[in-house]
Amino acid sequence: xxxxxxxxxGAYISLGVSVVGKKENDGPLGGSFxxxxxxxxxxxxxxxxxxxxxxxxxxxxxxxxxxxxxEEFGLLLGGDLQNQCTASAYGLLQYGIPYLGLYGACSTSxxxxxxxxxxxxxxxxxxxxxxTSSHNCTCExxxxxxIEYGGQRTPTAQWTVTGAGAFLVxxxxxxxxxxxxxxxxxxxxxxxxANMGAAMAPAALSTIERYLMSSGRRMSDFDAIYTGDLGFxxxxxxxxxxxxxxxxxxxxxxxxxxLIYDRDTQDVHSGGSGCGCSAVVLASYILPRLVSGRERxxxxxxxxxxxxxxxxxxxxxIPAVAHLLRLRAEGGM
Amino acid sequence: xxxxxxxxxGAYISLGVSVVGKKENDGPLGGSFxxxxxxxxxxxxxxxxxxxxxxxxxxxxxxxxxxxxxEEFGLLLGGDLQNQCTASAYGLLQYGIPYLGLYGACSTSxxxxxxxxxxxxxxxxxxxxxxTSSHNCTCExxxxxxIEYGGQRTPTAQWTVTGAGAFLVxxxxxxxxxxxxxxxxxxxxxxxxANMGAAMAPAALSTIERYLMSSGRRMSDFDAIYTGDLGFxxxxxxxxxxxxxxxxxxxxxxxxxxLIYDRDTQDVHSGGSGCGCSAVVLASYILPRLVSGRERxxxxxxxxxxxxxxxxxxxxxIPAVAHLLRLRAEGGM
Numbered sequence: 001x002x003x004x005x006x007x008x009x010g011a012y013i014s015l016g017v018s019v020v021g022k023k024e025n026d027g028p029l030g031g032s033f034x035x036x037x038x039x040x041x042x043x044x045x046x047x048x049x050x051x052x053x054x055x056x057x058x059x060x061x062x063x064x065x066x067x068x069x070x071e072e073f074g075l076l077l078g079g080d081l082q083n084q085c086t087a088s089a090y091g092l093l094q095y096g097i098p099y100l101g102l103y104g105a106c107s108t109s110x111x112x113x114x115x116x117x118x119x120x121x122x123x124x125x126x127x128x129x130x131x132t133s134s135h136n137c138t139c140e141x142x143x144x145x146x147i148e149y150g151g152q153r154t155p156t157a158q159w160t161v162t163g164a165g166a167f168l169v170x171x172x173x174x175x176x177x178x179x180x181x182x183x184x185x186x187x188x189x190x191x192x193x194a195n196m197g198a199a200m201a202p203a204a205l206s207t208i209e210r211y212l213m214s215s216g217r218r219m220s221d222f223d224a225i226y227t228g229d230l231g232f233x234x235x236x237x238x239x240x241x242x243x244x245x246x247x248x249x250x251x252x253x254x255x256x257x258x259l260i261y262d263r264d265t266q267d268v269h270s271g272g273s274g275c276g277c278s279a280v281v282l283a284s285y286i287l288p289r290l291v292s293g294r295e296r297x298x299x300x301x302x303x304x305x306x307x308x309x310x311x312x313x314x315x316x317x318i319p320a321v322a323h324l325l326r327l328r329a330e331g332g333m
Numbered sequence: 334x335x336x337x338x339x340x341x342x343g344a345y346i347s348l349g350v351s352v353v354g355k356k357e358n359d360g361p362l363g364g365s366f367x368x369x370x371x372x373x374x375x376x377x378x379x380x381x382x383x384x385x386x387x388x389x390x391x392x393x394x395x396x397x398x399x400x401x402x403x404e405e406f407g408l409l410l411g412g413d414l415q416n417q418c419t420a421s422a423y424g425l426l427q428y429g430i431p432y433l434g435l436y437g438a439c440s441t442s443x444x445x446x447x448x449x450x451x452x453x454x455x456x457x458x459x460x461x462x463x464x465t466s467s468h469n470c471t472c473e474x475x476x477x478x479x480i481e482y483g484g485q486r487t488p489t490a491q492w493t494v495t496g497a498g499a500f501l502v503x504x505x506x507x508x509x510x511x512x513x514x515x516x517x518x519x520x521x522x523x524x525x526x527a528n529m530g531a532a533m534a535p536a537a538l539s540t541i542e543r544y545l546m547s548s549g550r551r552m553s554d555f556d557a558i559y560t561g562d563l564g565f566x567x568x569x570x571x572x573x574x575x576x577x578x579x580x581x582x583x584x585x586x587x588x589x590x591x592l593i594y595d596r597d598t599q600d601v602h603s604g605g606s607g608c609g610c611s612a613v614v615l616a617s618y619i620l621p622r623l624v625s626g627r628e629r630x631x632x633x634x635x636x637x638x639x640x641x642x643x644x645x646x647x648x649x650x651i652p653a654v655a656h657l658l659r660l661r662a663e664g665g666m
Contacts, residue, residue, distance in 0.1 A: 001404045002431075006457045046647055071334045075515060083416045083475075084641035085436040089518060093652050098335075098515035100444055101436040101639065101654075103418040111433055115448060122455025124339045142416075182408060182431035185422060306434065308417035314379055319426050321434075 004214035006180050008117035013327070014173030015066050016283030019058045021136070021162030024272075024280065027261045032284040033163075034061060040137070040162050048082060051135035051164075054276075055080070055091030058166035059131050063095070066168050070095040074125025077112035079103055080133050080275055081160075083142060087133050097129065105304030106200075106229050107183065108132040109165060109279040110323035116169035117177040117325070126170060133164035134274025143193055143309060156195035156233045158257060158273035159266075165279025174291045174330050181211040181324040185306065191317045193307060197234020197257075197270055200303040203320035204230060205241045207301055211324050212247075219252055223295035226286055228278035228302030228322075229257035231271030256281035278302040290329040300325045337547035339513050341450035346660070347506025348399050349616030352391045354469070354495030357605075357613065360594045365617040366496075367394060373470070373495050381415060384468035384497075387609075388413070388424030391499035392464050396428070399501050403428040407458025410445035412436055413466050413608055414493075416475060420466050430462065438637030439533075439562050440516065441465040442498060442612040443656035449502035450510040450658070459504060466497035467607025476526055476642060489528040489566045491590060491606035492599075498612025507624045507663050514544040514657040518639065524650045526640065530567020530590075530603055533636040536653035537563060538574045540634055544657050545580075552585055556628035559619055561611035561635030561655075562590035564604030589614035611635040623662040633658045 018033045021040035025033055035057055037043075042053040055078070063070060076095070078088030079102030088101060104111035112130030119125045137147050139160040145151040169177070186206050190199040204227050212218065219225060219242075230238055235255045242249055256278040257271035282300060289295045307318040351366045354373035358366055368390060370376075375386040388411070396403060409428070411421030412435030421434060437444035445463030452458045470480050472493040478484040502510070519539050523532040537560050545551065552558060552575075563571055568588045575582055589611040590604035615633060622628045640651040 002407050003458065004431075006407075008457075048643055048647065074335050074339075079436065081417075082641065083643060084414075084438070084639060086639065086641045086644050089639035089652050090644060090649060093518050093520055096517050098337075099518050099654060100448065100515060100656075101438075103412065103434040103436040105417070105434075115433065118455060118457050119451060122451060122457065124341075124451050124455065125336060182433060184429050185426050185432050187426055306417060306419065306422035308415065308419045310381055310416060311419050311423060314381065316423060319422050321422075321432055323433075 004181055004210045008121040008177050008180050010171060011117035011120040011169055011177045012173030013167050013175045013177060013287060014170050015062060015168040016287045017058050017062045017166045018280040018283040019054045019164045020280055024161060024163055024260060027266060029260055029284055047135055047137035051087040051133050051138050052091035054164035055087055055131050055133050058164040059092055059095060059129060062129060062166040062168055070097050073097045073127050073129055075119050075128040077102055077115050077130040079108040081139050092131060105306050106273060106275050107302040107304030107321050107323050108275045109282060110300060110302035110325055113167060113177060113325055114180045114182060114323055117180055120169050120171060128169045129166060131166040132275040132279045134160050134276035136160045136162045139274055153269055154194045156270050158196060158231045158270045159268040160274040161260060161272045161277040163276030163280035165283045175287055176328045176330060177325050178328045179326040181207055183207045183321040183323045185319045185321045187317050187319040189317045193312055195233060196273060196305040197231045198237055199305050199318035200320040201230055201234040201237035203322040204238050204301055204303050207322040207324045219247055219249055222252060222297050222299055224254050225252050225299045227255045229273040230255050230303060231257040231273060233270045259285060290327060293329060296329045298327050300327055337514055337543045341454040341510050341513050343504060344450035344453040344502055344510045345506030346500050346508045346510060347503050348395060348501040349620045350391050350395045350499045351613040351616040352387045352497045353613055357494060357496055357593060360599060362593055362617055380468055380470035384420040384466050384471050385424035387497035388420055388464050388466045391497040392425055392428060392462060395462060395499040395501055403430050406430045406460050406462055408452050408461040410435055410448050410463040412441040414472050425464060438639045439606060439608050440635040440637030440654050440656050441608045442615060443633060443635035443658055446500060446510060446658055447513045447515060447656055450513055453502050453504060461502045462499060464499045465608040465612045467493050467609035469493045469495045472607055486602055487527045489603050491529060491564045491603045492601040493607040494593060494605045494610040496609030496613040498616045508620055509661045509663060510658050511661050512659040514540055516540045516654040516656045518652045518654045520650050520652040522650045526645055528566060529606060529638040530564045531570055532638050532651035533653040534563055534567040534570035534574060536655040537571050537634055537636050540655040540657045552580055552582055555585060555630050555632055557587050558585050558632045560588045562606040563588050563636060564590040564606060566603040592618060623660060626662060629662045631660050633660055
């Protein structure tokens with residue numbers, strides 16, 4: 001019936017670029033990001049424009065490092081958390097690349113790479129870029145309170161990452177997107193937007209289980225299984241759910257939302273979140289580990305919580321989705 | 334360098350379903366829609382939920398007519414105009430199909446079909462569905478005023494269509510999506526959200542010209558060239574721009590936003606708009622004309638205006654995009 005595992009052989013992430021703000025660079029991955037603005041403003045007068053500018057800078061830096069003009073790109077996949085996804089639509093406008101706008105909430109990093117991988121693997125385009133971002137000040141204003149309000153945060157709340165990631169997908173490179181598994185949305189009744197980890201963990205479970213069952217592979221076949229931004233709360237829930245279903249993660253589960261901040265010193269409560277979280281950790285931490293050979297075969301599962309302030313006010317729970325990419329270092333088996 | 338025309342041979346729209354409200358069924362296409370609710374509410378207590386319900390009904394009807402369970406669908410492409418695209422995320426949740434959320438504003442109908450066509454043509458999935466919607470009352474609340482406010486509308490304003498369209502894309506059918514041309518976003522300084530036709534016409538021009546120049550085809554090779562929702566204002570601008578560039582449309586230009594309402598009797602000013610506009614006209618008018626052989630080879634170019642209320646308040650102009658599909662009746666040359 002349905003192919004749960006889609007082969008995208010021949011599509012490679014040949015380059016990744018990360019752009020972040022101060023808090024991200026103060027964390028455990030500090031120093032490994034490509035571009036940092038300690039003011040978080042990127043020279044812009046509004047936070048929305050700051051986020052647009054982050055995407056503009058990220059794609060510009062990707063083109064510069066790749067040594068490729070925009071004309072050589074057949075597709076640009078972009079998405080973010082601003083209403084009407086304007087960080088991407090405005091931020092990427094100047095490059096003049098055929099553009100498909102996405103909304104996958106915080107799963108957008110994997111969604112863009114998944115579509116880019118199909119487009120390249122299928123020979124529809126020879127080169128694509130995928131860009132996404134989040135900004136703490138735009139996201140908090142939309143989903144919770146403007147930061148100027150100084151609202152108290154609950155222990156399960158996550159800290160929206162100020163960051164943008166841009167990726168080049170083409171026919172050769174060090175890291176192959178050899179398989180993808182697009183996620184099925186799951187809604188388990190969680191209505192608390194300050195606990196998105198709980199809303200997203202069942203979606204991650206669903207996608208991981210579908211992938212493992214359909215591919216016949218085991219968790220132990222992979223060096224690491226990276227989730228996008230479940231954070232400490234959602235990460236614990238996922239581990240419990242996997243153990244209850246008979247899986248043995250054995251320390252392989254890692255989460256970009258846990259990796260990006262120091263929980264003890266950075267007051268982030270349950271860890272990082274936002275489209276930018278998994279994107280900048282992929283660019284600055286996961287890809288380098290694959291390129292250097294420290295890891296050879298990993299799963300990357302970005303998770304998204306697809307509510308809006310309106311659906312929450314109208315009493316509805318949070319649907320979540322998790323898209324999986326299998327990333328393999330060239331030369332791995 | 335860039336392939337402007339992407340071949341998606343072997344991908345067919347084998348079924349389309351339209352769901353609309355009262356005003357749409359009162360117009361010139363009345364009687365040709367599949368499902369109509371004269372209350373526009375679809376039994377729901379809020380307009381946002383009404384729109385979600387339209388999408389749920391549209392996909393449900395598509396599955397019923399196709400005689401296919403959700404398990405036979407490898408991908409579901411969904412998108413709409415609600416903040417965080419919740420009409421799709423909530424409306425399509427129950428079907429449990431791997432889901433990629435899109436934001437292309439009113440170009441979403443073509444964007445979803447374009448990605449579905451690549452996924453099927455490339456052999457990544459054997460069957461995909463693309464669904465989109467708009468609802469007059471949700472869209473006006475987000476972008477202009479709640480309808481209860483009774484705001485006066487300007488002559489260039491368009492009327493957001495209350496409608497959802499769902500499409501089945503698989504390996505055989507009567508209408509092939511034989512080529513696609515994803516749009517490059519264009520921003521020409523238009524800041525008036527009551528004149529989106531003016532903002533979108535240059536994007537349509539750009540995509541049509543890129544397609545014709547790259548494919549070596551002429552406008553006269555096609556029975557009709559359908560734009561999504563330029564309406565009367567944007568449609569006139571597009572025709573002027575094409576003539577100025579030396580093209581001769583010769584009556585081939587049609588627009589879904591002009592076709593769906595009667596301008597003289599329905600008080601719609603510049604015509605219809607919204608993701609649902611091009612989707613329901615494609616399902617109820619264009620596809621039947623291709624299936625019946627009245628037309629054999631057409632271009633379908635859905636246009637989207639990608640601003641948000643915030644970007645407009647912050648003084649920015651409206652970026653627009655137009656995605657093109659070449660639709661050919663099976664048996665055509």
